[in-house]
Amino acid sequence: MTSITSLEREQQREARRIKHRSWVTSYLMILPAMAFLVAFVIYPTISMAHMSLYYGNAKNPYKKWMALGNYSMRDDFWVALRNTAAYTGMALVLVMILSILFAQWMYKSRKLNNVAQTLFFTPHLVAGVSAGFIWSWLMSSQPYGLFNTVFNALGLPSVRWLDSTSTAMFSIVLMNTWKSVGYYCLIIMSAMKSIPTEIYESAKLDGSPAWKTFFKITIPMISPQLFFLLITITTGSFKVFDSVRIMTNGGPGDATRVLSMYIYDYAFQRNNTLGYACAAGIIMMAIMVLVTVFDFAFVEKKVHYQ
Amino acid sequence: MAEIVFDKVGKAFGDVKVIENLDLTIEDGKFTVLVGSSGCGKTTLLRMIAGIGPATSGHIYMDGKDITHQPPEKRDIAMVFQNYAIYPTMSVRENIEFGLKNKKVPKDERDRRIAEYAEIVGMTPYLDRKPSDLSGGQRQRIALARAMVKKPSVFLMDEPLSNLDAKLRAAMRVELIELQRRLGTTFVYVTHDQIEAMSMADTIVLMEKGKIQQIGSPEEIYHQPANVFSAQFIGTPPMNILELGDGIRYGVRPESIRMSPQRMDNMVLYRKGHVITREMLGAELQYKVRLSNGITIMVRSENERDDVEEDTDVWVMAPARHIHFFDADGKRLGHGGPQNLLDRLGGMNE
Structure with missing residues (x-):
């Protein structure tokens, strides 16, 4: 009798040991990711929030307690916010529409499409800074500016691209669209390919015209991927920095000064405005969180998950 | 319409x-x-x-x-x-x-x-x-x-x-x-x-x-299956197809075969066989039987009186109307041909 009980007890102990061991293994496995998250996201965020309450610079961020004084934003902040919103809006619409159109076009497997896919995707592999430089040259109003040279050769007038307040932002959007559309297009295309062909055949038998099939069947069926694009493009565009820095550095005037550049300026290019820059960063983060929450609360209802 | x-x-x-x-x-x-x-x-x-x-x-x-x-x-x-x-x-x-x-x-x-x-x-x-x-x-x-x-x-x-x-x-x-x-x-x-x-x-x-x-x-x-393919596609298990010689084949559906330890009257086909397996499928019984020439055939029966044990020797029999003949191309030989073929089949009886 006693031997059986002790055996049972031993088995229980063994089970506990195994459970404990797997618990330890799981946490060990996510430890590297957690460590990076803490070191490079959570800790900086907290310290940014802390610094936003002080007057100081990068060498000595905590010169003077300001309480919420840094959160009364200067006028140029609203310009930067408006620019960022304009950039995000244009990028979102352009990238979404082009990704869907290109995906629809490349959906059929033809030889041409394999080539086209590669061509579309390659820009995604180019470093943002390099792409910015290349496009600065392409859009340059100097004699070596390729776009204007081609325009003039076709008898079209020159465009001032990055040199005019009215076209500079759109020019940057154009560059970033070129850079990212291949990647998003690939996501949309694989979603389209997962739609069973019978559904399209059935729609044909139901006499559905092509546009109706597209809006009533294709779009709803790729809505999870479209939602993913909405979130990633919005948050990604809100943080746009390198291309703007290279192509216009915020100019002409303040026409392309976006939030991340604004924050960078106040944090590292000016005297004793680090706290203010941190406050702007916190506000930018809050806006992104709000937009994402809005997307999940309202837009996601329209998303059809399988 | x-x-x-x-x-x-x-x-x-x-x-x-x-x-x-x-x-x-x-x-x-x-x-x-x-x-x-x-x-x-x-x-x-x-x-x-x-x-x-x-x-x-x-x-x-x-x-x-x-x-x-x-x-x-x-x-x-x-x-x-x-x-x-x-x-x-x-x-x-x-x-x-x-x-x-x-x-x-x-x-x-x-x-x-x-x-x-x-x-x-x-x-x-x-x-x-x-x-x-x-x-x-x-x-x-x-x-x-x-x-x-x-x-x-x-x-x-x-x-x-x-x-x-x-x-x-x-x-x-x-x-x-x-x-x-x-x-x-x-x-x-x-x-x-x-x-x-x-x-x-x-x-x-x-x-x-x-x-x-x-x-x-x-x-x-x-x-009236038109050919061997048709005969074997329809029916579970498929029709047993056996050689008669000269490329001619004959077929009997598993459910058309009678099986008994005793030799019955009024049949055309008589073969000796040995029951290898017996499967009870509810209303039906299904057997795998090895004939004396080594070929195995399937037999199905809804009649429990005909039930035989595994590993017993039996007579495998079929009446004329249930026997189909096919030519070398697998085509079913219609009426008119079969009488001489039935005689040939009878000649091979055990």
């Missing part, structure tokens, strides 16, 4: 010819089943009728009108797909309504028809649900309602029951037969399942490798 005629129809995918020079008439108002193993071309034929996989040669006529190159929506047909092809983002009602809206059927007429056909398939309580909330059987019913609501002249069905469990499949089989009788519409039904074919069809079209092997009623196909 519609009769469909295939006239020297061919279909090639690239260089691969799936169907060549095929002639077939599908009768108006009948339940026609295209049956064959996978890759035999039956679905290809169905898709040609639907217009979603056009023929590469020849002509297809519907009620005398050439529809070979007509787009699917102009064909007055409806199709039920194997995976149902329900629109997953639409509610049940929207699914059924979609085709009608495209045909510009007025709203009140649409509502009336949806109500009518939802009732027929028993989906009325689910009209506002999404397909993802429904079971396989219910989705199948949506697909049926979606097809029926268009009131087509021809119903096309591509293995519509193969994704259902056995019990539901049997129930739906009966419902489909009833439905066809009620609507009186031409049904063209594709399946690889010989039991479905036998139980549902007015006419069976048996296919293999893009060629039609036999067209006939279930009775004809069962009792």
Whole structure:
């Protein structure tokens, strides 16, 4: 009798040991990711929030307690916010529409499409800074500016691209669209390919015209991927920095000064405005969180998950 | 109502010819089943009728009108797909309504028809649900309602029951037969399942490798198989085919064989055998028997009096009317030939 009980007890102990061991293994496995998250996201965020309450610079961020004084934003902040919103809006619409159109076009497997896919995707592999430089040259109003040279050769007038307040932002959007559309297009295309062909055949038998099939069947069926694009493009565009820095550095005037550049300026290019820059960063983060929450609360209802 | 005629129809995918020079008439108002193993071309034929996989040669006529190159929506047909092809983002009602809206059927007429056909398939309580909330059987019913609501002249069905469990499949089989009788519409039904074919069809079209092997009623196909393929395709287990010599073969269905320790009278075929296995299948018994020449055959019996034990010696016997003869090409030898063959068979008796 006693031997059986002790055996049972031993088995229980063994089970506990195994459970404990797997618990330890799981946490060990996510430890590297957690460590990076803490070191490079959570800790900086907290310290940014802390610094936003002080007057100081990068060498000595905590010169003077300001309480919420840094959160009364200067006028140029609203310009930067408006620019960022304009950039995000244009990028979102352009990238979404082009990704869907290109995906629809490349959906059929033809030889041409394999080539086209590669061509579309390659820009995604180019470093943002390099792409910015290349496009600065392409859009340059100097004699070596390729776009204007081609325009003039076709008898079209020159465009001032990055040199005019009215076209500079759109020019940057154009560059970033070129850079990212291949990647998003690939996501949309694989979603389209997962739609069973019978559904399209059935729609044909139901006499559905092509546009109706597209809006009533294709779009709803790729809505999870479209939602993913909405979130990633919005948050990604809100943080746009390198291309703007290279192509216009915020100019002409303040026409392309976006939030991340604004924050960078106040944090590292000016005297004793680090706290203010941190406050702007916190506000930018809050806006992104709000937009994402809005997307999940309202837009996601329209998303059809399988 | 519609009769469909295939006239020297061919279909090639690239260089691969799936169907060549095929002639077939599908009768108006009948339940026609295209049956064959996978890759035999039956679905290809169905898709040609639907217009979603056009023929590469020849002509297809519907009620005398050439529809070979007509787009699917102009064909007055409806199709039920194997995976149902329900629109997953639409509610049940929207699914059924979609085709009608495209045909510009007025709203009140649409509502009336949806109500009518939802009732027929028993989906009325689910009209506002999404397909993802429904079971396989219910989705199948949506697909049926979606097809029926268009009131087509021809119903096309591509293995519509193969994704259902056995019990539901049997129930739906009966419902489909009833439905066809009620609507009186031409049904063209594709399946690889010989039991479905036998139980549902007015006419069976048996296919293999893009060629039609036999067209006939279930009775004809069962009792007068045109060839060895036909004989072995229909029936479980398949017909036993044995050599008679000179390329001639004879066949006996497992259920037509009598087996007993005693030699019975009035039989034509008498062979000695040894029972290897005995399977109890409920109403039936199934045996694997080795004949004295080493060949094994299958025997099925519904008669428990005929039951024999495993590992016993028996007489394997069959009456003349259940013995089929086939020539070297596998073609069944009709009446007139068999008497001398029966004599030859008798000569080999033990």
